[in-house]
Amino acid sequence: MLxxxxxxxxxxxxxxxxxxxxxxxVGVGGVGACLLSGAFTLSASxxxxxxxxxxxxxxxxxxxFDHASVRRGYQVYxxxxxxxxxxxxxxxxxxxxxxHTEEEAKQEAAEILVAGxxxxxxxxxxxxxxxxxxxxxPYANDNVARxxxxxxxxxxxxxxxxxxxxxxxxxxxxxxxxxxxPAGDSVDDEMAYNLxxxxxxxxxxxxxxxxxxxxxxxTEATVSQMAKDVTVFLRWAxxxxxxDRKRIGxxxxxxxxxxxxxxxxxxxxxxxxxxxxxxxxxxxVRKKYTFAGYARKGPPIx
Amino acid sequence: xxxxxxxxxxxxxxxxxxxLSKIFTDxxxxxxxxxxxxxxxxxxxxxxxxxxxxxxxxxxxxxxxxNSFDSITHIERNISxxxxxxxxxxxxxxxxxxxxxLHISRNIYHNTWKNQVTWTxxxxxxxxxxxxxxxxxxLPWGQMSFWAATVITNLFSAIPYxxxxxxxxxxxxxxxxxxxxxxxxxxxxxxxxxxxxxxxIHIIALHSENHSNPTGSQSEIDKLPFHQYFTxxxxxxxILLSIIIFFIITHTPHTFSDxxxxxxxxxxxTPTHIQPEWYFxxxxxxxxxxxxxxxxxxxxxxxxxxxxxILLLKQEHIKSSxxxxxxxxxxxxxxxxxxxxxxxxxxxxxxxxxxxxxIITAWYFTSFIILIPLHSNTEKRIxxxxxxxxxx
Numbered sequence: 272m273l274x275x276x277x278x279x280x281x282x283x284x285x286x287x288x289x290x291x292x293x294x295x296x297v298g299v300g301g302v303g304a305c306l307l308s309g310a311f312t313l314s315a316s317x318x319x320x321x322x323x324x325x326x327x328x329x330x331x332x333x334x335x336f337d338h339a340s341v342r343r344g345y346q347v348y349x350x351x352x353x354x355x356x357x358x359x360x361x362x363x364x365x366x367x368x369x370x371h372t373e374e375e376a377k378q379e380a381a382e383i384l385v386a387g388x389x390x391x392x393x394x395x396x397x398x399x400x401x402x403x404x405x406x407x408x409p410y411a412n413d414n415v416a417r418x419x420x421x422x423x424x425x426x427x428x429x430x431x432x433x434x435x436x437x438x439x440x441x442x443x444x445x446x447x448x449x450x451x452x453p454a455g456d457s458v459d460d461e462m463a464y465n466l467x468x469x470x471x472x473x474x475x476x477x478x479x480x481x482x483x484x485x486x487x488x489x490t491e492a493t494v495s496q497m498a499k500d501v502t503v504f505l506r507w508a509x510x511x512x513x514x515d516r517k518r519i520g521x522x523x524x525x526x527x528x529x530x531x532x533x534x535x536x537x538x539x540x541x542x543x544x545x546x547x548x549x550x551x552x553x554x555x556v557r558k559k560y561t562f563a564g565y566a567r568k569g570p571p572i573x
Numbered sequence: 574x575x576x577x578x579x580x581x582x583x584x585x586x587x588x589x590x591x592x593l594s595k596i597f598t599d600x601x602x603x604x605x606x607x608x609x610x611x612x613x614x615x616x617x618x619x620x621x622x623x624x625x626x627x628x629x630x631x632x633x634x635x636x637x638x639x640n641s642f643d644s645i646t647h648i649e650r651n652i653s654x655x656x657x658x659x660x661x662x663x664x665x666x667x668x669x670x671x672x673x674x675l676h677i678s679r680n681i682y683h684n685t686w687k688n689q690v691t692w693t694x695x696x697x698x699x700x701x702x703x704x705x706x707x708x709x710x711x712l713p714w715g716q717m718s719f720w721a722a723t724v725i726t727n728l729f730s731a732i733p734y735x736x737x738x739x740x741x742x743x744x745x746x747x748x749x750x751x752x753x754x755x756x757x758x759x760x761x762x763x764x765x766x767x768x769x770x771x772x773x774i775h776i777i778a779l780h781s782e783n784h785s786n787p788t789g790s791q792s793e794i795d796k797l798p799f800h801q802y803f804t805x806x807x808x809x810x811x812i813l814l815s816i817i818i819f820f821i822i823t824h825t826p827h828t829f830s831d832x833x834x835x836x837x838x839x840x841x842x843t844p845t846h847i848q849p850e851w852y853f854x855x856x857x858x859x860x861x862x863x864x865x866x867x868x869x870x871x872x873x874x875x876x877x878x879x880x881x882x883i884l885l886l887k888q889e890h891i892k893s894s895x896x897x898x899x900x901x902x903x904x905x906x907x908x909x910x911x912x913x914x915x916x917x918x919x920x921x922x923x924x925x926x927x928x929x930x931x932i933i934t935a936w937y938f939t940s941f942i943i944l945i946p947l948h949s950n951t952e953k954r955i956x957x958x959x960x961x962x963x964x965x
Binding site: 360426435436469511512517527537541545 | 646649650656657797802806808809812813815816819820822823824826827832833835836845906909913
């Protein structure tokens with residue numbers, strides 16, 4: 272009789288139903304109020320557009336870069352952006368088998384002059400670039416860069432895509448988001464108005480215009496085409512290991528779950544006897560373990 | 574070659590083997606512990622990953638302010654598989670903290686802090702982890718590294734009289750600069766070993782007493798040997814955790830990192846939002862919720878050290894929240910509080926959030942100081958009432 276009444280120890284701690292519902296209501300209400308108060312606060316400081324997400328061909332879990340696009344992007348970078356922005360972590364060797372063949376990369380490198388070893392009389396020399404050289408920086412140092420750009424420093428572009436919120440989407444929209452300032456607002460001569468730049472006024476005027484570059488592969492050089500290509504190139508520059516990483520990930524996601532299945536099966540196998548054992552409750556045999564005894568005296572062993 | 578058939582008695586005789594077998598093989602373990610009890614081994618696994626990847630990273634890292642950012646770049650771009658190594662180290666730190674939070678929540682939910690040494694050392698481990706994580710975050714010398722270091726070390730200046738000297742002593746200079754980076758690196762190498770020793774003591778202390786279990790009752794009547802049953806279970810979950818880590822580092826390695834940290838530290842430019850890694854956000858919003866600087870620091874410190882004080886609570890006969898509705902409610906509300914605090918820490922300290930964070934912080938402390946101690950009393954009444962109803 273006792274056994275049918277006390278199904279589990281849970282019965283000892285039963286609450287009236289309204290208690291749980293009430294608590295639930297208060298909890299949900301509280302959390303909801305928190306979220307709502309957050310959602311309905313507007314900050315009307317400036318016209319800042321959040322870059323909407325774009326369908327990048329490499330943004331899937333298992334999609335590599337569009338390497339033709341990386342190559343075109345390199346061309347845009349070299350012919351437009353490199354006038355002001357450095358790309359200090361990229362060497363010519365990085366281009367090999369990514370956007371260029373080894374021969375082409377060597378030719379690219381040979382176009383520049385870099386400081387060579389001292390000659391026999393100790394005078395500095397110059398030599399054509401090699402694969403292991405870095406892409407050239409446009410300015411000797413930050414101060415030169417600043418004075419050439421009305422006091423603004425063009426940032427290094429190596430990590431720029433990862434170093435901004437909304438990554439590729441932001442860079443693309445930044446490059447294409449130039450507009451006239453809205454009525455009542457104006458920008459200085461050296462500054463430009465951009466819908467996506469925080470604060471809207473930036474020291475980089477619009478760089479990309481139709482046919483700013485002439486693509487090797489004959490692609491039509493519209494503004495958005497160039498912006499897209501240079502963004503893909505910069506995304507690659509921010510993480511040259513990107514394709515490798517995804518390839519490793521693909522392999523691992525096939526192998527590791529299999530490994531887990533084996534381990535899981537092993538566990539189930541070892542546990543099977545334990546899991547199918549049956550425990551019988553015999554109050555006559557061990558009185559002190561009954562619930563009544565428990566409730567009266569507390570736990571049997573202390 | 575003959576097989577050594579004496580290996581079974583030997584593990585009981587040899588004092589090291591015997592010791593190990595008491596921890597890993599023969600250890601009597603309650604059969605009903607659920608997956609919540611796997612976090613211990615997962616934490617050990619995380620620690621091992623961090624140690625191995627950390628030691629390998631240290632071979633290429635350069636603790637010098639003009640070079641450290643570049644040396645990380647070098648690791649990511651030029652060292653073979655260096656990007657995997659680095660992403661593994663940063664991302665499994667996140668999972669390390671996730672597991673620690675779940676592990677602590679297990680103990681609060683199931684009320685399993687009866688072993689005082691284990692609990693005290695456990696909380697000490699957590700605090701050591703916080704310091705290790707914090708100094709480690711400074712090492713890449715990105716913008717967020719630098720500014721997080723500046724903001725957090727500056728907190729000490731709120732201590733009356735000696736605050737400013739302490740800050741200078743921590744910096745080793747007049748601002749966060751090269752000496753600071755050097756000592757942080759040194760500490761970041763030292764602390765994991767302290768952590769390892771603490772972990773070993775934690776495990777020894779844990780196994781010197783009875784294993785807890787989800788019913789919260791005594792478990793002498795039913796035990797299984799650790800090896801075969803729980804080694805296989807731990808292996809299974811360890812592989813599961815590795816899959817999660819692997820997925821993160823190969824699919825979304827930058828999810829947990831701040832974009833600002835891809836920019837080299839620049840003392841002249843302050844980022845718009847300075848915020849720590851997600852696993853410190855809850856403490857950060859407790860810090861920010863108090864308008865007074867010193868008060869904020871005290872709140873921050875006590876939000877963690879309050880976990881030590883849980884030990885002062887009376888040991889209940891019925892432990893687990895499964896059978897304690899009030900405690901269950903409080904632990905769930907604490908989890909939600911934790912998540913809300915984490916979220917508030919990531920938003921700018923503006924009008925609705927400041928007051929919200931104050932309320933939530935107050936609730937956090939109320940739960941620990943008032944609600945949890947009160948529950949043993951309130952619950953006793955309910956239990957007594959139900960006993961009377963059931964057994965009259």
